[in-house]
Amino acid sequence: MDFGLSGEQRALKEAARAFAQAELAPVAARNDAEGRFPRQALNRLWELGFMGMTVPAAYGGGGLDHLSHALALEEISRADAATAVIMEVHNTVVCELISHFAAEEQKAAWLPRLCRGDLGAFALTEPLAGSDAGALRSRAEKRGHGYVLHGQKALITSAGEAALYVLFAVTNARRGRRGISAFVLDREMPGLSFGKPEEKMGIRASVTASIFLDGVHVGADRRIGQEGDGYRMALATLDAGRVGIAAQAVGVAQAALDLAVSYSKQRRQFGHPIAEFQAIQLKLADMAMQLEAARWLTYRAAWLNDQPGRHTADVSKAKLLASEVAVRCADEAVQIHGGYGYLRDYGAERLLRDARITRLYEGTSEIQRLVIAADLLRGTPGGVAAGVVTTPSG
Numbered sequence: 185m186d187f188g189l190s191g192e193q194r195a196l197k198e199a200a201r202a203f204a205q206a207e208l209a210p211v212a213a214r215n216d217a218e219g220r221f222p223r224q225a226l227n228r229l230w231e232l233g234f235m236g237m238t239v240p241a242a243y244g245g246g247g248l249d250h251l252s253h254a255l256a257l258e259e260i261s262r263a264d265a266a267t268a269v270i271m272e273v274h275n276t277v278v279c280e281l282i283s284h285f286a287a288e289e290q291k292a293a294w295l296p297r298l299c300r301g302d303l304g305a306f307a308l309t310e311p312l313a314g315s316d317a318g319a320l321r322s323r324a325e326k327r328g329h330g331y332v333l334h335g336q337k338a339l340i341t342s343a344g345e346a347a348l349y350v351l352f353a354v355t356n357a358r359r360g361r362r363g364i365s366a367f368v369l370d371r372e373m374p375g376l377s378f379g380k381p382e383e384k385m386g387i388r389a390s391v392t393a394s395i396f397l398d399g400v401h402v403g404a405d406r407r408i409g410q411e412g413d414g415y416r417m418a419l420a421t422l423d424a425g426r427v428g429i430a431a432q433a434v435g436v437a438q439a440a441l442d443l444a445v446s447y448s449k450q451r452r453q454f455g456h457p458i459a460e461f462q463a464i465q466l467k468l469a470d471m472a473m474q475l476e477a478a479r480w481l482t483y484r485a486a487w488l489n490d491q492p493g494r495h496t497a498d499v500s501k502a503k504l505l506a507s508e509v510a511v512r513c514a515d516e517a518v519q520i521h522g523g524y525g526y527l528r529d530y531g532a533e534r535l536l537r538d539a540r541i542t543r544l545y546e547g548t549s550e551i552q553r554l555v556i557a558a559d560l561l562r563g564t565p566g567g568v569a570a571g572v573v574t575t576p577s578g
């Protein structure tokens with residue numbers, strides 16, 4: 185068993201940290217307050233090779249492993265969780281789905297664009313289909329050699345900002361989940377439009393919006409895989425996506441600990457820095473312990489994603505722990521700041537607002553627990569209904 189990172193992985197993490205602390209951290213609070221999309225930061229991520237990191241080099245990507253991606257994402261998130269989620273969606277559920285499941289000509293058409301500067305979005309969730317992502321209503325009707333798409337997607341990261349959309353729609357309503365197919369859409373396609381960005385609690389610099397499909401014509405060459413393969417591909421790709429969210433959460437938790445340690449050494453009460461009080465030390469120790477556990481579970485899940493087979497339950501454990509730890513650490517950082525923790529200028533409240541989303545997207549904490557329980561109970565008498573526990577969540 186080897187717990188060490190390779191020299192390249194360490195160097196990558198340090199490079200990501202240096203970039204994120206120098207260029208993302210100084211503007212993160214302002215972008216959050218103004219809800220400003222971090223276009224400039226994203227352009228820098230492309231320049232530095234952080235977009236398309238796991239895409240094979242033949243298509244213009246970095247050809248890196250999932251652990252390297254998690255390490256970079258953690259450092260980006262430590263500086264700015266909003267930029268991190270945009271990168272995470274682009275790199276995992278968009279690039280990976282295309283890399284793994286698209287035909288050769290499709291990969292050659294889309295992956296170089298995604299590695300060069302075209303942002304990607306992943307559109308699974310709908311108003312009536314969230315955790316139960318098999319209940320999609322958007323439909324793709326056969327028309328000539330292609331399809332016509334109608335419906336609505338909700339809560340989609342980067343909707344309107346992204347150039348390419350991996351989007352799921354029903355091609356055969358009688359087949360349930362096996363009747364869902366995946367398509368790749370361009371932003372400019374006639375019939376495709378976007379709602380106004382939602383007003384969010386946290387990660388406010390990222391855009392989250394609805395997508396409207398009003399008779400969007402797509403050729404059959406826009407469908408990834410066979411008809412009916414969409415749900416299976418979404419599930420498989422979410423294994424990488426959830427590791428990404430776990431890494432995002434670890435980054436937020438680390439930022440909370442950094443802030444709490446620094447403030448506790450500088451704030452004095454009763455004639456002493458509050459760091460000298462055991463009550464504060466115990467909080468810091470608990471934060472550090474939980475963060476370390478979450479980090480190693482996340483690194484392990486990332487590593488597992490490069491090993492043969494599916495590792496869905498291990499991924500869910502990492503995502504569940506890391507997201508719960510991020511919220512706890514951010515909450516303790518606010519507490520250690522006392523009343524100032526409640527003020528925008530001190531940074532802790534932004535971390536708490538940003539941390540909160542990690543328990544919700546790419547499968548809520550409840551859904552992660554169902555996935556873990558299903559794995560435990562599989563094959564045992566009275567096992568949990570597979571229909572519920574395999575639900576993917578966008």
Ligand SMILES: Cc1cc2nc3c(=O)[nH]c(=O)nc-3n(C[C@H](O)[C@H](O)[C@H](O)COP(=O)(O)OP(=O)(O)OC[C@H]3O[C@@H](n4cnc5c(N)ncnc54)[C@H](O)[C@@H]3O)c2cc1C
Nearest residue numbers: 306307308309314315339340341545546547548550577578
């Ligand atoms: C900021 C943001 C960005 C997002 N980005 C994307 C994106 O890029 N692409 C995309 O496709 N989606 C995206 N989503 C959607 C996100 O993945 C969903 O919100 C999430 O999967 C939960 O679905 P829901 O909101 O419909 O909640 P619901 O499914 O309605 O769940 C409501 C509550 O019921 C619980 N629940 C549901 N089913 C069960 C069950 N069987 N057992 C126990 N409890 C259950 C849930 O855990 C939750 O607590 C985003 C959401 C947000 C807020």
